[in-house]
Amino acid sequence: MDQELLPFTFEELMAAFAQQWSRLVDLFLTPGWRQYQIVIALIVFLVALCLKAATKNRWSAWARAREGWPKWRLRILVQVMRRLTLVYFVLLCWLVYLVMQQLTWPSRSYIVGVLATLASAWLAIALLAWFVRNRTLRKIFQWSMWIYATLVALRLTDDVASFLDGIAISLGDLHISVLGILKAGLLIGVLLTVVRLATHAASRGLEANDDISPSMQVLLAKALQVGLYGIVFLIAIRTLGFDLTGLALLSGAVGVGIGFGLQKVVSNLISGIIILMDRxxxxxxxxxxxxxxxxxxxxxxxxxxxxxxxxxxxxxxxxxxxxxxxxxWSHSDRFVRLDLEFGTSYSDDPHLVRAVAIRAVKSVSRVLSGPGHNPVCHIKGFGDSSVDYVLRFWISDPTAGLMNIRGNVFLALWDAFKAEGISIPFPQREVRLLEDDDSGADAQQLPKE
Missing domain, CATH: 2.30.30.60 (SH3 type barrels.)
Structure with a gap:
């Protein structure tokens, strides 16, 4: 950094600020049209407040009636409604400024023009800041743009730019100044906002296209997002003045080292691409x-x-x-077949059991009935205490749960079997106590209650 240039530039900047400040003080203190303009601006502000109080309810009722508008348009309308006073002030300021430009000398409307310009810039910045979702970034964007708009209105941009460009670090051909960093940060912020809006719009467009499978939609959206953010990164590096040739060699060496330490991460990334491609x-x-x-x-x-x-x-x-x-469960289609096993007594007619079971399962709301998806019931075998059956049925909404549909079918079977007198057996065991006939052994005595 040039030690001699910095104090000189700083002194020039302070002198420019002092000059502008003295001009502002003179504008407020010197009698004449300058004070008249300040009074006019105050009157315009009071009129804007009155207009807001008089029209706020009407605008709110009109905004509530815009039900068919897209969400982004409604959100912009909400932001405008929150700054209704500023909107009225901007419109009235410009109207008064144009009228004064026609009726009197241009110098007699200078302050009103500056205030109209600043108010317009603040309104535009407040509306544009809504697109920045991150609160911290939004505040940074608002304050930086407000400062820049104020400098433009006061015609101090050249002096501030010269001062910030003088604060720099030079390493060979590399020259990094505070002004360059601020420009790069502003450019990166704008590009990131544009990329985010573009990727969201592209994702919504892909989701609305029925000809593209959901997995391919995700793959295309991710590829577009990575590509755009990569371009923003390269632009940021070039804006700061770095040479991409040396960066490529360094990134290659760093990439080899990172690859060994992030094998699982790389494996998951490649697996994700394979999943998206093979669908x-x-x-x-x-x-x-x-x-x-x-x-x-x-x-x-x-x-x-x-x-x-x-x-x-x-x-x-x-x-x-x-x-x-x-x-x-829903790879090729969403139809899922479920199997339920049950048993009935040997005294029950198996033909009746099958018919009752099919009729019962068809009464459940989520069970499908139709060609290729009709419920069936088969005898599975003859068990120790029951005739065993398997009941097969189809559903088309596995996301609604499998356990609940099984429970509903079991309840339907219970009610249907009870109505038809069909019994569901359960294993029964007989326990016999045999006395010991051997005279040499003590007879086992059971305890008495």
Missing amino acids: SIKPGDVISLGDTFGWINALGARYVSVVTRDGREYLIPNEDLITSQVVN
Whole structure:
């Protein structure tokens, strides 16, 4: 950093600030049109407050009636409603400024023009800041843009830019200044906001396209997101003045070292790409992996989110889905066949039992009936104390649960068998106590109550 240049530049900047400050003080203290403009601005502000109080309810009623508008338009309308006073002040300031430009000398409307410009900039910045979701970044964006707009209105941008450019570090051909860092930060912030909006719009467009499978939609959205963020990263590096040739050599060496330490992470990333490309699972599928049964909520770059019936969300690494046996209940279609086993007494007619069982299962709401999905009941075998049957039926909504549908079918069977007099046997055992006839042994005595 140039030690001689910095104090000189700082002194120039302070002198420029002092000059502008003295001009502002003179504007307020010198009698004449300058004070008249300040009074006019105060009157405009009071009129804006009165207009807000008089029209707020009407605007609110009109906004509530906009039910058919898209969400983004409604959100912008809400932001405008919150700043209704500022909106009125901007409109009135510009109207007064244009009228004064026509009726009097331009110098007699200078302050009103500056206030109109500042108010317009503040309103635009407040509305644009809504697109920045992160609160910290939003505050940084607002304050930085407000400061910049104020400097532009006071015509101090060149002096501040010269001062910030003088605070720099030079290493060979590399020149990094505070001004360059601020420009790079502002550019990166704008690009990141644009990329986020673009990726969200692209994701919504892909989801609305029925010709693209859900897994391919996720793959394309992730590829677009990675590509755009990579471009932003390269632009940021170039904006700061770094040479990408040296960075490429350094990143290659660092990448080899990171690869050995992040084998699992890389494996999960590659497994995620394979899952998305072969479309073995997709969002909404019902899967079983070990003791985990649920439906896929989202596919990530490193893991798959699986939500179970009890509301738990499991984050399963992509590698486990590639190397383990996974049951996909809805891979090719959403039809699932369930089997229930039961037994009846030998005294019950098996033809009647089968007919009653089929009629009972068809009465359950989620059970399908139709060609290819009709319930069937078969004799499985002759057990020790019952005739064993298997009842097979189909459902099309496994995400609604399997245990509950099994319970409903068992209840239907219970009610139907009770109405038809069909009994469900249970094992019975007889215990006999034999006396010991051997005279040399003591007879076993049972305790008496």
